[in-house]
Amino acid sequence: MSIDLTQDYFALFGLPRRYALDEGALEAAWHELQGRVHPDRHAHLSDFEKRRSMQWATRVNEGFRVLRKPLARAQYLLELAGVDAALETNTAMSAEFLMEQMEWREAVEEAREAAEVSELEDLHRRLLGHAREVRGHLAAQLDEHQDYEAAADTVRRLMFIDKLQQEIDEALLALEN
Amino acid sequence: MAYSEKVLDHYENPRNVGSFGKEEEGVATGMVGAPACGDVMKLQIKVGKDGVIEDAKFKTYGCGSAIASSSLVTEWVKGKTLDQALDIKNTQIAEELALPPVKIHCSILAEDAIKAAVADYKKKHEA
Numbered sequence: 001m002s003i004d005l006t007q008d009y010f011a012l013f014g015l016p017r018r019y020a021l022d023e024g025a026l027e028a029a030w031h032e033l034q035g036r037v038h039p040d041r042h043a044h045l046s047d048f049e050k051r052r053s054m055q056w057a058t059r060v061n062e063g064f065r066v067l068r069k070p071l072a073r074a075q076y077l078l079e080l081a082g083v084d085a086a087l088e089t090n091t092a093m094s095a096e097f098l099m100e101q102m103e104w105r106e107a108v109e110e111a112r113e114a115a116e117v118s119e120l121e122d123l124h125r126r127l128l129g130h131a132r133e134v135r136g137h138l139a140a141q142l143d144e145h146q147d148y149e150a151a152a153d154t155v156r157r158l159m160f161i162d163k164l165q166q167e168i169d170e171a172l173l174a175l176e177n
Numbered sequence: 178m179a180y181s182e183k184v185l186d187h188y189e190n191p192r193n194v195g196s197f198g199k200e201e202e203g204v205a206t207g208m209v210g211a212p213a214c215g216d217v218m219k220l221q222i223k224v225g226k227d228g229v230i231e232d233a234k235f236k237t238y239g240c241g242s243a244i245a246s247s248s249l250v251t252e253w254v255k256g257k258t259l260d261q262a263l264d265i266k267n268t269q270i271a272e273e274l275a276l277p278p279v280k281i282h283c284s285i286l287a288e289d290a291i292k293a294a295v296a297d298y299k300k301k302h303e304a
Binding site: 085086087088089090091092093095097098099101102105109155156157159160162163164166 | 208209210211212213214215216217219236238282285286289290293
């Protein structure tokens with residue numbers, strides 16, 4: 001058993017290079033690969049071979065981590081396409097989108113301060129629906145149109161939506177306790 | 178993460194939080210966001226007839242460093258002309274607040290917020 005470290009993660013797991021992904025197939029491929037490269041299976045081998053097997057196992061786990069999460073998978077697809085999503089430096093989101101984000105945040109803050117659990121739950125539901133819609137756009141941009149620049153913008157939007165979801169979850173958790 | 182004293186000071190006593198009224202004269206708004214951490218920042222400037230920034234306000238949803246960076250720049254832009262405000266660099270903000278490398282993007286956000294607010298003002302007044 002050996003692993004080609006220059007292969008991308010999709011090739012490593014024998015999956016098509018797409019955003020839409022069969023999660024069951026990914027999991028099965030991960031278990032199978034893990035079983036083959038696990039360092040314990042190579043305990044009788046030389047130090048060099050053990051080290052190499054460790055390196056393979058790390059590669060397999062890192063690949064699984066990236067592919068299983070939709071947003072990380074999308075970022076990886078952009079990386080493979082040579083498109084930099086500039087998550088650290090691109091601050092120029094559309095004003096309309098940012099205004100919307102600001103309004104969401106204000107609504108969460110107000111509901112949190114007023115301890116309105118049902119309001120937070122309602123925001124949570126609405127945001128889930130919105131996120132599903134945006135991820136639908138992302139799938140079309142990546143898999144159907146190969147429009148990576150547009151997909152990069154959508155990935156940036158989803159980063160904000162993710163953060164917002166976290167804020168709502170935290171607020172709900174704080175109110176429950 | 179340990180915040181510097183200056184960050185904590187701005188975080189606990191943020192300067193100039195809020196918004197100007199929509200009808201107030203000379204007000205311009207800069208909206209920016211940092212995808213990496215989901216921070217959203219709104220910076221407003223109120224420019225006098227002489228072209229000097231009289232007042233500034235901000236509203237930021239983000240970590241302590243993002244709040245401190247925006248609070249700091251609202252203080253810094255007051256009394257400056259638009260061009261002087263544009264000279265404020267993120268490195269100065271990061272240095273003043275002793276931001277660690279992982280928080281540099283907060284200072285970039287604040288610098289970009291000033292640029293966006295000035296651009297908004299110019300768009301409204303030079304058209």
